[in-house]
Amino acid sequence: xxxxxxxxxxxxxDGQAQRGASSFANLTEDQLETHLRIARYGSxxxxxxxxxxxxxxxxxxxxxxxxxxxxxxxxVEIPVVMAAASRERIMDIFMEMLDHLGDEVDxxxxxxxxxxxxxxDDLTREGMELPILKSILYDYEDxxxxxxxxxxAIVNPRIxxxxxxxxxxxxxxxxxxxRSFENVFDDHGLVCSEELKFITEAEHVHxxxxxxxxxxxxxxxxxxxxx
Numbered sequence: 001x002x003x004x005x006x007x008x009x010x011x012x013x014d015g016q017a018q019r020g021a022s023s024f025a026n027l028t029e030d031q032l033e034t035h036l037r038i039a040r041y042g043s044x045x046x047x048x049x050x051x052x053x054x055x056x057x058x059x060x061x062x063x064x065x066x067x068x069x070x071x072x073x074x075x076v077e078i079p080v081v082m083a084a085a086s087r088e089r090i091m092d093i094f095m096e097m098l099d100h101l102g103d104e105v106d107x108x109x110x111x112x113x114x115x116x117x118x119x120x121d122d123l124t125r126e127g128m129e130l131p132i133l134k135s136i137l138y139d140y141e142d143x144x145x146x147x148x149x150x151x152x153a154i155v156n157p158r159i160x161x162x163x164x165x166x167x168x169x170x171x172x173x174x175x176x177x178x179r180s181f182e183n184v185f186d187d188h189g190l191v192c193s194e195e196l197k198f199i200t201e202a203e204h205v206h207x208x209x210x211x212x213x214x215x216x217x218x219x220x221x222x223x224x225x226x227x
Contacts, residue, residue, distance in 0.1 A: 023054040023203055036205070045087040047169050049148035050204050057202035062086055064185045065196045069174060081178045083171040083185050084198055091141055093188050094171055095134060097163045100180040101156045103130055107223055110151040110167065112206075113213050120167075125225045136222050143215045145169065148206030150216055168200050 024032065031054075039046045041060045052058055064083035071078070085093050098105075107128055112120040133154070137144060144152065144165060151166040161175035173181035182192070 023057070024205070027054060039087075043086065044084075047087050047090070048146035048207050049167065049169050050199055050206055052199050053203035058197045058199055058204075060084070060199055061196070062089075062189075063191050063193045063196045064182070065192065065194045066178070078174050079176060079178055081173045081181050081185075082198065083190055084169075084196070085171065085188065085190060087145065089188050090169060090171065091145065093184060093190075094144075094163070094165050095137075096184045096187075097171065097173060097181055098130060098134060098154055100184075101130065101154060101161060101163060102159065104128065104156070105130055105133065106155045106157060107133060107225075108153040108155065109216075109220065109223070109225060110153065111149060111216060112167065113149045113208060113216060123220060123225045125223050128223070133223075136219070139222070140215065140219050143212055143219060147208050147212040147216065149208035149212070167206065168198070168204070170198055170200065 027035070035054050036051050038051075039048070044061050046060055052060055062083075062085055064081055067080040067082060069078045069080050070076070083093070105128055107125040109123040109125075110120050111123065137152075143150065148167055151164065151168075153162055153164040155162045159175065161177075162173070163181075164172040164174070166172060185192075
């Protein structure tokens with residue numbers, strides 16, 4: 001399977017591309033292939049999961065910022081911290097964030113492999129010991145980094161606090177006290193900028209493959225998840 005064929009999912013977040021013509025619309029195959037092969041922007045290295053718009057509406061870069069998540073059902077607002085990190089750092093940061101969740105967690109796998117119209121499915125495993133989970137996730141590091149059709153959320157509902165490593169490879173922490181996550185980001189040299197823009201906030205393209213779908217099925221089995 002060629003590099004171009006791996007980019008089987010073309011998704012536009014927040015309706016950005018729907019408001020006007022796609023930046024990919026009139027490209028030649030050579031132009032598209034050249035763009036999709038670019039992984040480094042300055043000192044920032046993307047994983048293979050996503051690529052930005054051809055006109056670089058958002059230039060990929062490292063850092064973190066704060067936000068809020070509003071539960072539509074209850075109206076409750078939950079503090080959020082979001083981070084983008086270069087490929088060589090992101091797995092270590094993710095694993096260190098998990099250390100602040102406690103010894104037993106719930107796992108939610110998010111998949112859009114076989115979904116249409118931008119949808120996704122959530123698959124849950126409750127009550128898993130964190131050391132066992134981390135060991136399994138290290139075995140699937142390639143999938144976590146490079147599959148643009150899967151994400152994972154780790155939750156401790158007893159605190160409550162959540163860490164998400166989404167399909168765009170953005171790290172997200174939810175909870176009333178975010179200081180532990182901010183400390184992890186600081187330790188890895190991520191700078192806080194409330195003006196930071198993420199690749200999700202403009203047109204972008206996702207990457208996956210049949211091999212990643214097979215690996216995802218294996219991950220479900222190893223986590224003990226039954227659809």
